[in-house]
Amino acid sequence: MADQQSPQTVTLTIDGQEVTVPKGTTILKAAERAGIKIPHYCFHPGLSSPAMCRLCLVEVEGAPKLLPSCTTTVSDGQVVLTDSEAARAQRTGVLEFYLVNHPLDCPICDQSGECKLQDFVFAEGREHGRGKEPKRVFGRDDFGGDVLFYGDRCVMCTRCVRFMREVAEDERLTVVERGNRSVIDTFFEEGLEGSPFAGNIVDICPVGALVSKDFLYKARAWDLDHTPSVCPSCSQGCNIQLHIRDNLVQRLKPRENLEVNGWWMCDFGRHNYEWMNRGDRLEVPMVGGEAMGWPEALETALARLKEVQGPVKALVSPHASNEEMGMVDGLVEALGGGEVFYRSPRAQDEVPLPGFPTLVRRRDLAPNVKAAEIMGFQRIGDDEARGGLEALQDHEGILLVVGDELADAAEEFGSRAQGFLYVGQYPAPAMKNADFVLPSTTFTEQEGSYTNVQGRIQRFWQGTRAPGAARPGWMVLGALLAELTGGDAPVRAHEAFARVAERVSEFSGITYRDMGTRGTPVQEPASLSGD
Amino acid sequence: MAYPYTHEKEVRILSKYFGEPEARTLEGWKARGGYKSLAKALEMGPDQVTEVVKESGLRGRGGAGFPAGVKWSFMPKEPTKPHYLLCNADESEPGTFKDRELLRWTPHQVIEGVLIAAYAIRSEHAYIYCRGEFFETTQILARAVEEAYEAGLAGEDVMGSGVTMDVTVHVGGGAYICGEETGLMNSLEGRRGQPRVKPPFPAQAGYRGMPSTVNNVETLASVPFIVENGAEAYREYGTEESPGTKLFCVSGHVQKPGNFELPLGFPMMELLDEVCGGMHEGRTLKGVIPGGSSVPILNAQECQDCELSYEGVAKAGSQLGCASVIVMDDSTDMVKQVRRMVGFYAHESCGQCTPCREGSSWVEKILRRIEDGRGTEEDLDTLMEVTTQMTGTTICVLSDSVAAPVQSSIEKFREEYLTRIRTGEKVGAA
Numbered sequence: 001m002a003d004q005q006s007p008q009t010v011t012l013t014i015d016g017q018e019v020t021v022p023k024g025t026t027i028l029k030a031a032e033r034a035g036i037k038i039p040h041y042c043f044h045p046g047l048s049s050p051a052m053c054r055l056c057l058v059e060v061e062g063a064p065k066l067l068p069s070c071t072t073t074v075s076d077g078q079v080v081l082t083d084s085e086a087a088r089a090q091r092t093g094v095l096e097f098y099l100v101n102h103p104l105d106c107p108i109c110d111q112s113g114e115c116k117l118q119d120f121v122f123a124e125g126r127e128h129g130r131g132k133e134p135k136r137v138f139g140r141d142d143f144g145g146d147v148l149f150y151g152d153r154c155v156m157c158t159r160c161v162r163f164m165r166e167v168a169e170d171e172r173l174t175v176v177e178r179g180n181r182s183v184i185d186t187f188f189e190e191g192l193e194g195s196p197f198a199g200n201i202v203d204i205c206p207v208g209a210l211v212s213k214d215f216l217y218k219a220r221a222w223d224l225d226h227t228p229s230v231c232p233s234c235s236q237g238c239n240i241q242l243h244i245r246d247n248l249v250q251r252l253k254p255r256e257n258l259e260v261n262g263w264w265m266c267d268f269g270r271h272n273y274e275w276m277n278r279g280d281r282l283e284v285p286m287v288g289g290e291a292m293g294w295p296e297a298l299e300t301a302l303a304r305l306k307e308v309q310g311p312v313k314a315l316v317s318p319h320a321s322n323e324e325m326g327m328v329d330g331l332v333e334a335l336g337g338g339e340v341f342y343r344s345p346r347a348q349d350e351v352p353l354p355g356f357p358t359l360v361r362r363r364d365l366a367p368n369v370k371a372a373e374i375m376g377f378q379r380i381g382d383d384e385a386r387g388g389l390e391a392l393q394d395h396e397g398i399l400l401v402v403g404d405e406l407a408d409a410a411e412e413f414g415s416r417a418q419g420f421l422y423v424g425q426y427p428a429p430a431m432k433n434a435d436f437v438l439p440s441t442t443f444t445e446q447e448g449s450y451t452n453v454q455g456r457i458q459r460f461w462q463g464t465r466a467p468g469a470a471r472p473g474w475m476v477l478g479a480l481l482a483e484l485t486g487g488d489a490p491v492r493a494h495e496a497f498a499r500v501a502e503r504v505s506e507f508s509g510i511t512y513r514d515m516g517t518r519g520t521p522v523q524e525p526a527s528l529s530g531d
Numbered sequence: 532m533a534y535p536y537t538h539e540k541e542v543r544i545l546s547k548y549f550g551e552p553e554a555r556t557l558e559g560w561k562a563r564g565g566y567k568s569l570a571k572a573l574e575m576g577p578d579q580v581t582e583v584v585k586e587s588g589l590r591g592r593g594g595a596g597f598p599a600g601v602k603w604s605f606m607p608k609e610p611t612k613p614h615y616l617l618c619n620a621d622e623s624e625p626g627t628f629k630d631r632e633l634l635r636w637t638p639h640q641v642i643e644g645v646l647i648a649a650y651a652i653r654s655e656h657a658y659i660y661c662r663g664e665f666f667e668t669t670q671i672l673a674r675a676v677e678e679a680y681e682a683g684l685a686g687e688d689v690m691g692s693g694v695t696m697d698v699t700v701h702v703g704g705g706a707y708i709c710g711e712e713t714g715l716m717n718s719l720e721g722r723r724g725q726p727r728v729k730p731p732f733p734a735q736a737g738y739r740g741m742p743s744t745v746n747n748v749e750t751l752a753s754v755p756f757i758v759e760n761g762a763e764a765y766r767e768y769g770t771e772e773s774p775g776t777k778l779f780c781v782s783g784h785v786q787k788p789g790n791f792e793l794p795l796g797f798p799m800m801e802l803l804d805e806v807c808g809g810m811h812e813g814r815t816l817k818g819v820i821p822g823g824s825s826v827p828i829l830n831a832q833e834c835q836d837c838e839l840s841y842e843g844v845a846k847a848g849s850q851l852g853c854a855s856v857i858v859m860d861d862s863t864d865m866v867k868q869v870r871r872m873v874g875f876y877a878h879e880s881c882g883q884c885t886p887c888r889e890g891s892s893w894v895e896k897i898l899r900r901i902e903d904g905r906g907t908e909e910d911l912d913t914l915m916e917v918t919t920q921m922t923g924t925t926i927c928v929l930s931d932s933v934a935a936p937v938q939s940s941i942e943k944f945r946e947e948y949l950t951r952i953r954t955g956e957k958v959g960a961a
Contacts, residue, residue, distance in 0.1 A: 051728045052883040054924055065923045071728055093920035097889035130913050133896035156888060175723065175882065178706070180892040182882035 012078040027069035027080055028056055038082050039091060039120045041157040041206050043070035046263045046356070047166055053157050055094050055120070059084045066090055088124060095125040101136045101180060103152045111208030113221030117155060138183050143173075144191025145198050146213050146267065151183050154209035160184060160201035167264065167355035168197045184209070196351050196361065199267040203253060212251065214271060219245045227463030228255055228517055230450050232319060232367040232443055233269035234347075236360060237452030239518065240265060242276075242444055242463040249276045249444060249464065257518045260456065262356045269361070276464075281425055282439035283468025294469060298476070301436045302483050304419040305335060310397040312338030315389075316377060317403025317424075318366035320473060321448030322457065322507070323493060324440075325368065326500025327477035328402055329375045333503075334484040335398060342372045343381035343388060343404060362453050367443075371451040374506050374522070389413060402473055403440070406430040423473050439470040446472040447493035449515060451522060458519030459512060472496075534636075536787040538806040542768055542776045545752050546792040549636045555671055557678040560639035566684060568755035572647045573692040575758070578608070580651040584754060586762035588774040592629075593619055593710075593747030594823065594852045596773075596841045599754075605734035606652040606742050615743040616649040616657040617719070618751055620672075621703055621710035623662055624823035625875055626855035629778035630748035632790050634661075635668045637752070638675035642698060644751030646685060647758055649696045652744050656697045659748075660715050663705030673700050707879035711927045712745035713737075714881065725881045726927035747853075749778060769795035773840035773851075781807050783858035784814060799837040803858060814860035817959065818943070822852020824872045825932030827939035849939070864957050865944045869936050870898035876933045887930035890921040894933055901948060904955030911941055911948055 011020045014031050021030045026049075028038050041053035049070045057066035061079040066086060081087060098117060106112045138151025161173045161184060172192050176185045192198040202210045224243040231238040231252065238261035241253045252273050254265035285297035292300070312332045316325055332338045344366045351361035372379075380388030386408045392399060393410060399417035401424065406413060409430035414420040422434035425442055443450075445466040449459045474496040475489075481499075482489035490496040494512040501507040506522040514520045534550030537543070553559035560566070572580045585600025606614060618641070622630040633641055641659070649657040659676075661669045676698050679685040685698045701719055703709045709718040713727035716738045737743025753775060757765045766774045773795035779802060782788045786808030793802065799819065803809065810816060816831040821839070827849040829837065837847040844851040859868065877891035897914055900906050918934035925931075941948060947958040 049728075050883065051926065052885070054885050057924065068728070090920075090924060093917075093924070094885050097885045097893070097920070100889045100893045131893070133893065133900070136892075156882065156885070178708075178882045179877055179880035180882065180888050182888065 010074045010076050010078075012074050012076065012080060014080040015082055021074060023074075025074050027058060027060075027067070027072050027074055027078075030074050031058075031069065031080070031082060036082055038069050039116075039124070040070055041116065041155050042159065044159050044162075044204055044263075047159060047162045047204075050158065050162075053094070053155065055091060057087065057090045058082045059087045091120070091124045092126060095121050096130070098155055099125070099129055100131050100133075101152065102155075103135065105153070109150075109153065109208040110211040110216055111153075111205075111221070115208060116206035136180060141185070142191070143186055143210070144193035145195060146271065147192050147198060147202060148211050148213050148216065149184060150209050150211065153207050154184060155207050156182055156184075157206060158184075159204045159206070160210055163201050163204060164192075164195070164198070167200075167353065168195060169354035170195050170197075172198070173201075196266050196268065197264060197353050199270045200254070200264045204263070215251045219243075219250050224250060225463065227444075227461050229444070229460040229463065230367060230452075230458050231265060231269040232450075233272045233365060234362040235364040235367060235369045235453040236260065236362050237367055237450055237454075237456065237458055237519075238265040238269060238359065239458065240269075244444075244463050247464050249273050259358070259518065260452065260454070260458070261359045264353060264356060264359055266351060266353070266359075266361045268351070276442060276444050278426065280427060281467045281470065282427060282437060283470060285439060285469065286437040288435060294471070297436065297438065298479050301419075301421060301438070302480055304435065305398060305480065305484070308398050308418045309336070311336065312398045312400060313392045313395040314338065314340040314400040314402065315392055315404050316340060316342050316372065317405075318342050318344040318364070318369045318372055319443065320368060320403045321443065321446075322368065322371050322451055323448050323474035323496040323500055324402060324472070324477065325371050325375055325377070326504060326507075327474045327481055327496065328400065329377075330481050330499070330503055331400070331477055331484070334481060338397070339391070340375070340377040341380045341388070341391060342369070342377045343385040344369050344372075344379065345385040346383040348383075364453070367450040367452070370453055370455060374451065375504060401430075401434075402477070423476055425470070438476050439468065440473040440476060441466040441470045445470070448472065448474070449493075449497060449512075452519075455506075455522045456519045457507070457510060457515055457522055459515045459517070534790075536789045536791075536808075538791060540797075540801070540806055541792050542794050543792050544756050544768075544776050545633060545637075545640070545749065545778060546790060548640075549632060549790070551636070554637055555635075555639075555675065557639060557675070557682055560637070565639050565755075566643055566690075568759040569643050569646050569650075569684065570690055572650055572758050573690055573694065577651045577653055580647060580758060583762050584651070584757055587757045587765040588762070588772075589750065589753055589757060589765065590773060590841060591747055592749035592753070592777065592853060594624070594825075594850075596851065599746060599750050602734075602744060602746070603648065603652050605732070606744060607734075610653050610742075612741045613656065613739075614652055614654040615738045615741055616645065616652055616654040617712070617715060617738060617743055617745045618645050618657060618659040618748060619710060619712065619715060619745050620659050620661045620665070620748045621715060622665075622748070623705075623707040623710050623879075624825065624853055624855060625872065626780060626782050626820065626823050626857045627853050628780050628782075628855075629790055629853070631662075631665060631668050632778070633748050633752050634665070634672050638672045639679070640752050640755060641672070641748055642675055642679050642685070644754040645698060646679075646689065646696055647754050648744070648746060648751055649698075650689075650694060652742075654744075655695045656699065658719060658738070659698065659700045660709070660719060661700060661702050662710075663703045665702070669700060669702050676700055706881075707875075708881045708927070708929060711929070714927070715745060716743065723881070725883050726929075728926055770838075770840045770842070772842045777839075777854050779839065780853075780855045781858065782855070784811055784860035784862070785809065785858050786811065788858075793839070796838050796840040796843060799834050799839055799856075802839065802856065803834075807858075810858075810860050814862060817859045817861045817863050817865070819859065820849075820857040820936070821847075821854070822850045823855040824857065824875065825928070825935055826850040826852045827935045828943060829939075830943045861959050863959055865940055865947045865959070866898065866902050866951050867957075869940045870895065870902050872936050873898055873933055876929060880929060884925035884930065886921045886924045887933070890917055890930065891933045894918060894921075894937060898937075901951055904951060906948075906952040908949065908952060910952070911945070915941060
């Protein structure tokens with residue numbers, strides 16, 4: 001707790017509540033801490049504050065005018081009123097100004113339902129408009145990339161211009177003209193095309209001025225379910241939300257996490273989601289080419305595992321969760337040891353976000369390469385995640401393939417294995433040689449965790465329903481492992497993680513509770529630091 | 532009679548050499564006693580110069596009337612960073628034409644003032660930010676700056692004092708808002724000319740983030756006289772609160788419009804009736820905008836006892852501003868006049884703050900509708916409310932400038948609006 005006597009803190013009163021915050025805090029942030037939300041447009045925590053929307057003005061006792069809460073810092077004994085008559089009148093007045101030229105085309109606007117202009121006007125706007133004058137019309141402009149601009153809806157907060165300038169450090173947008181002829185525009189014909197983080201401007205646009213072409217007219221905001229998750233497109237592990245309708249992922253949005261991605265994500269990750277909705281899925285366990293229920297299939301598989309002697313070889317997808325990888329690791333050890341491999345696609349270069357350097361589109365284009373490294377799995381194959389299968393192809397003992405689609409496997413891959421278990425989501429040609437085909441779920445269909453490139457373990461949650469009888473990979477493998485080593489099979493993700501944490505020192509002592517919604521760093525194996 | 536019009540009641544300190552082309556040259560200026568003040572200032576030392584200007588009570592002539600010496604004293608005494616003096620020559624307030632005259636007739640008077648001020652605030656580089664439309668003016672000024680450099684009055688080792696003071700003339704793009712001091716700084720830095728949020732104030736972080744002082748041309752032009760003759764000599768003119776002389780830019784319906792230099796506190800009616808030769812034949816006074824179009828309009832009654840000083844005009848219900856006296860007789864169509872002024876501000880709004888960006892053009896549209904005879908009485912209430920919402924709610928005061936003429940004209944000339952609304956007839960339009 002903050003020490004009230006410390007010169008580093010300031011105590012003030014906001015709407016009658018006493019608040020103690022660090023020196024230099026703005027009124028807006030101090031109010032947020034007290035649970036008071038002050039409406040604003042131009043302020044964004046990841047950008048500079050131009051104090052130009054004039055919506056966040058509050059009354060400060062002793063000040064001759066209302067002050068912008070986004071740039072005014074707190075001082076001791078200050079008395080702030082965010083809900084006084086003057087402050088409310090200011091908001092009502094400014095909101096009316098916003099509507100002078102706004103087209104009010106909410107019924108066909110993509111932002112409708114998640115629009116700050118709707119929200120604020122509904123809360124504090126005038127009941128009836130007084131505008132009788134013809135409105136100014138800008139029309140629509142293609143900004144390039146995935147971004148479409150509807151000039152008439154713009155509230156001129158300039159968040160987009162500032163994001164491109166300050167965060168992307170790739171100035172592609174500007175305000176042209178002045179007065180109410182001001183409009184956002186691109187400098188050159190290509191606009192935002194090729195700018196790797198430009199999609200974020202759609203997220204930070206408080207209204208429907210900047211919309212995603214990909215998402216345009218696909219769904220209404222109120223029909224979307226939001227599920228916290230982790231972006232699987234590279235090893236950065238940006239915190240995201242899955243926006244889901246009709247059991248289909250409709251779009252991805254970044255979720256704030258200052259340790260990982262701030263408020264941002266890259267366009268590569270943002271638009272790499274169609275595969276999550278693939279329909280060609282494995283839905284039923286198959287043993288020797290015949291469909292079977294889970295109990296029988298697992299029983300048969302267990303018998304085979306006990307029967308076959310000698311080292312095990314396993315191939316795991318770097319899309320597998322910590323829990324799934326941990327179960328593979330455990331199973332290999334329980335079966336007398338062996339080797340575990342993984343193949344991960346790799347980009348030629350990293351793509352950093354200059355204004356928020358923590359966020360980098362990493363070379364490894366899979367979410368859980370770090371966990372594979374921690375567990376000592378060996379990388380094989382090239383940067384396309386192809387090749388390298390010679391190490392497993394002719395293995396004669398138990399062959400375990402988890403998640404890897406084996407798209408480039410030879411005809412005879414696994415044909416000599418005495419027990420070939422294929423645990424995956426999608427049908428693969430090489431599956432024909434598998435003795436056991438066990439359908440598993442994708443990351444959107446299960447709970448689990450990934451370890452990102454920084455060594456941060458982060459949870460993701462289930463957003464969609466799994467097809468048919470598919471189960472999380474850790475549940476399938478965990479059931480087999482429990483039979484081999486004793487104990488109960490894990491039925492919840494946190495139990496599976498706890499099992500894994502018992503054997504992987506980097507995870508030891510960490511629970512799902514520790515991870516929360518923003519993750520926690522793995523234990524340093526050599527470190528002596530304790531809690 | 533010289534320089535378009537002059538009058539015996541004038542006290543010509545700044546405008547003494549208006550109309551004399553020789554005064555533009557360095558030689559001509561020196562012959563008229565120029566650059567003695569600079570030499571004196573360099574001997575006095577910066578703090579002493581600031582002190583004299585403070586004592587003189589010289590108030591900023593750009594409109595706000597802030598005491599110049601006090602402003603200078605806000606600058607750090609021990610420079611740890613470069614200091615900048617910015618001379619605001621972006622004169623664009625409708626009705627104002629004094630700085631242009633100072634620059635084109637007496638450029639060296641301004642340069643001398645700039646150098647003295649730069650010296651006082653320990654600035655090694657001063658910029659003169661000229662309005663984009665000042666074509667001839669800027670050429671004359673640039674030539675004068677060149678002469679000053681050639682004569683060792685600017686640049687390194689000014690007059691052998693060891694002090695470096697560069698002077699750069701910068702020509703703006705012609706935007707009204709670049710006359711706002713922080714907008715000016717942004718423009719000078721090559722950014723959009725938009726006012727900045729204060730704090731930080733210019734003396735803490737101004738041009739390029741360095742301590743800066745912005746002074747109007749007329750303010751700086753007044754400095755040489757003060758330094759040379761002392762604060763007391765300056766205080767002989769004007770009132771206690773508004774010492775010195777001031778250039779009054781009179782435009783509109785008087786016989787002899789023009790620039791007149793008068794001691795502050797001069798009676799308004801004396802200016803109109805005597806100095807400016809009175810109204811046109813057969814016309815009567817309807818109203819006066821005393822300080823440029825952004826201040827409230829005074830009606831004829833309010834003008835009667837109005838004294839032209841900062842406090843005197845405030846007492847009458849308006850502001851002295853930059854003393855741009857716009858005179859309107861009974862032929863004036865007040866609705867059209869106000870609409871045109873608001874149109875100017877709507878056009879010049881930088882577009883940052885919502886109340887100004889949206890409000891100014893909204894107000895213009897409503898006024899246009901009233902002017903076209905399609906207004907309603909409720910429109911007047913709307914105008915009052917909207918302009919109230921535009922007052923004191925934005926980063927700079929451009930928004931307030933829309934409110935002042937609208938509110939004052941509705942209060943004082945309401946009948947004229949109502950006639951237009953009810954009958955569609957123009958009042959007074961000649």
